[in-house]
Amino acid sequence: MAEVQPTRMELIKLRRRIKMATRGHALLKMKRDGLIMEFRDILEEAKEVIGGMVEKYESARERLAIAMAADGVIAVKSIALSCHTEPSFTIKKKNIMGVVVPVIKREKVRKRVSERDYGVIGTTARIDEAVAAYEELVDAILEVAELETTLKRLIEEIEKTKRRVNALEYRVIPDMEATAKYISFRLEEMDRENIVRLKKIKAKMAKT
Amino acid sequence: MLKPVEMVKVCIVGPKDYFKSTAETLHRLNVLHIEDYSGEEGYFQIGAPLDEASKLSRFVVTLRSLLSYVKLDGVYEPKKVYSVSELSQVAESKVSELESMITSKIDEIRDIEDRLRRIADEKRLIEPLIALGLPPELLSGYKNITVFVGFIRSDPLERIMDVTKDFERFIAEFEREYVVAVFVKNEAANDVLRVLQELGWREISVPIKEGSFQDKLVELDREEVELREKLEKLRAEIEALEMENLDLMLALEEHLSIELEKCELPLKAATSKYAFIIVGYVPKEKFETFKQETEKNKVVVLETKDDVWKPPTAFKNPSVAKPFELLTTSFSIPKYTEVDPTTVMAFFFPIFFGFMLGDIGYGVILIGLSLWLSRIFKTEGWQSLLRILLYSGISTVIFGLGFGEFFGFELFGHESILGGEFEHWEPILGNRLYDAPKLLVVTLAVAVIHMSLGFIFGIRNVAKEHGWKHAIEEKFNWFMALISIAFIITGFIMNTLAGIPVFSLNFAYIAAVPLILAWAVLTVMGEGPMFLIEYLTLLSNTISYARLLAVGLASVGFAIAFNKIAFEMLMPAGIVGLIAGIIILALGHFINILLGILDPGLQSLRLHYVEFFVKFFEGGGIRYNPFGRIRKYTKEEV
């Protein structure tokens, strides 16, 4: 505090900064609340999607078991091994209240009929359904991944905002206010000193 | 005797918690024939097996698999009977112990068998190479020369000449094909390969690079012999191991199977969330004890009057007739409401048999044979069959006396081999050759009696199931038809005996008329006019009993023929003739006895199945098969 120049100029500057900080504080608080609300929404969605994924996993496993039984283990396993297509996706960005979150643009992994790796005549629809179920499962997993990243980013952002709000509320603003108080105190004191000094000079001048 | 054991339908209801103890009791009592719950309708579901069932199943499957390596013949009597408490403690560890002991050996056997198969493959490769006669060093390892070794359909010499002049060819015949080795420069290799392929060339991959093929073959042979010895030893070891543990394995199998049966009882029951119902049949006389014992498990036993009434059939026959249940059931199992024909069959079957074979000598041999064989074949089926043979043998001796036959020779009458006083005796039942017409009449009488019995049973069965109206329209009418046939035959015989034209009117023909009329009216009413034609079937059924005589005549004919050949043609011709005669005699009678068991047996059976059973027996009953079993390799402490 000692390094602060107790000048009027400084005080005016400080006053302005305090005002700004208070406003920023309010804004950040609003942002925090907004983010939390957004988070809640997305969390709900995530719950649903994850639930859906688990369900899809179960059904995919069911389909697979039945396909293996009906169309032979070799056929099904080899189809699994021959599935070279990796899920392709591009990441874009979305702005939620200044938070940049990833949006995964998924390419559907569903294959074209002509890209099948197994003969149609010698197999049954069970194998189709197993393949389809697994493709859907991959989709669902990607969706969950997307939501999870979004949630992670949001949590980080909320944390950051919360820290900032707290810093402003409990540290920056009180500090600045104290400094301003100190400066104005010093300035008043300096004023008083000046008055005393002026009075003394006046008295001296009257003597002479 | 004619009716099966009387049953009551019971229903056991209780809370699920007491299922296990109830299952124990039911299994121990071994009287409840359970009616499986179909599980199709409503609130109650087929129950799920108790939790232990899975583990027990795995053990049982393993054990039975191990047991399948032991060849158990027929009836095995255990040397040691294990107690249940002893077994249930060690079951788990014992099964896996036995499994690991035996499995490693079986695995070894499989390995050896695999190796043997590979040796056989290799030998198949080497044999043609030996035929070719080139040492292995020459067949590979060249820098500028390609070697083709393989089978080919025909000599490629000329064809290769067309492609290149620079080559060497070795050829030998092998199993309708040729083995060939062609050496060419690398440049020409592709062309030669094409030529060879056109001739159906198949490559042989040379198994060794050096040494000699003969040596390799010898080596392989030696290895094969060694492996086979090892295989034998392993097999013997397994067998020894299993024989050593046989009683234990059998006991374990029985114990685990019983436990499993109890655990899987829910599959036959109807269950809801908290309760279970088992429905089944219990013999009436055992019902009270059954109820008392079962209700100790805090469950309720009710006698029900269900609209589904399909009791199982439990035979109730005197022990003399018991063996004949085998013959009844191989036709069909009588329904609970039907007459059980076993006792009737036990009476008529030996009589028919004896009537057909009818020879003291053959009868005695049959008796001896059946007594001897019954000491060897101990299974239930064989015992029954041999007992039937014994009865038939006795009957054959009695009828043999009646006909006065001994190995085809006559005992009584003017050709008696006994001579003297016997020449003046007449066989009681007559001589089958000379008195054939008389005996034919006897068989027809037997036919009428036998089939009448069938119709009486038929009337009773139909009356019981569908009411008297049906019984009269469907069975009684045919009974009258049968009597009318009897009258007609009587009339026929009377006319023949009297020496007048057979169809001239007499008293018996007239007596048949009202019967035929009644039959016709009833039949048209009950079954329709189409069935009138069946009268002929009934007539043919009646005549069918003539086989009683026919088969007998064939048997006598054979015997007489052999005797004649032996005694009248061969034996008078000196020592060679004597030996040939004895051989002919032994062989002939041996064949005749074989036929004598087979043919009268089958024909007697046929008369029962076709002519007798069809009159009343529908069959399709359910065999009484109570839940539980009789322990053989294990015992329960009380």
Place this chain on the structure above:
Amino acid sequence: MALLRRISTKPAEWAYIVARVRVMSRKLIPREDYNKLLNMDIHEIARYLEESEYKREIDELAYKYSGMDLVDYALSLNLSRTYSKLIRISKGVPRQLIVQYLRRYDFWNLKNIIRGKMFGFPREEVEATLVIAGEYDEQFYRALMAKETIEDIVKTFEGKPFYPILDKLVKACPLAEFEDELDKFYYQSLTSISPETIDMKYFLEFIRMEIDIKNIKTILRLKTEGAEMDEIVPKIVPGGYQLKEDVARRLAAMELDELMKSLEGFWFHEAIKDVLREPLSRIEVYFDRMWAQKVVSKSHHFPLSILPVLSYMLLKKIEVDNLRILARGKAEGLPTEAIKEQLVIV
């Protein structure tokens, strides 16, 4: 009179095999037992099989395998043995037709072996799927599996009429196309038999109807996944009973709804008329059931013909498939209802 002539040609030949097959049919697992099997777990199913017609196979294999592996092996082995037995106990025309029918397993095995080789599956696993009932024996398949490369496998079949298809595979034809070509070849080789006798005619009619079922399933499956007409047409097996190539082409050009409607009038329509909205695998189950029922009832109409034998072979295959689905479903812990839906209970 026609009947008399038919019976008097070679009645004993047919009577023997048909009688045996009828008794064998009686020993198939009764439908009530499926309800019980659905309540069992995998080890209990294995034990149930040990107490049924599968006893020999389970006994032979149980010392080594357990659970799903045991059931899988035992089922394949039993099917192989049952079919081989049919060949063994028949002779003359019946045998000829049975062998022709069973050649489908040669192609099934070949497909599995090639797949196994292509994706490097362990030999045991491939072996468990083989149904050795056609032209080739176990020894042959062992040798085939021991070959190093697919080229070597293909080379073994040089000179066979289906060699060109195999050759195409080596020249980088997609696996799917190769498999379909093989199946088409099988059916074509059957439908090209000329129906000299009445027995052959029944046989051909059966095959043609089976082709119909195959084709309609193919069309529905591909349509559901939005395939175009020219994608579907190459997968159609020619030589159907009602569903010939041109009809199939016409159906393939339609929208799915329209297609379903125009199925009315086909002999197989009754199987699916109430279940159009269900998943395709269910519809297939309905098709299979209707087909089996049809064959069974037809076989009662023509008792001294190949039909009872074919019907038994079909029912046996259905039984093995059912048991495999049951066992696998149970081993994977699927809900009972889901398993039951997939069973073809005739």
Place this chain on the structure above:
Amino acid sequence: MPVEGLVAIGAGLAVGLAGIGAGLGEQAIGAAAVGAMAEDPEFFGKGLLMTVIPETIVIFGLVVAFLLMFI
């Protein structure tokens, strides 16, 4: 005498031809019965029953032969 000879020939024909007929009838039934029994011995009874049904014809032949010979 010649009449007796003809009667004997007639009787022989009656039995013999009936036998051939029964044999023809039994071939398919026998094959079926053996087939069924090979699968399941329980079919012994039914199989036997079916097989021997045509064989009554022979008994007819025999009865006719009797009537010829003795009456």
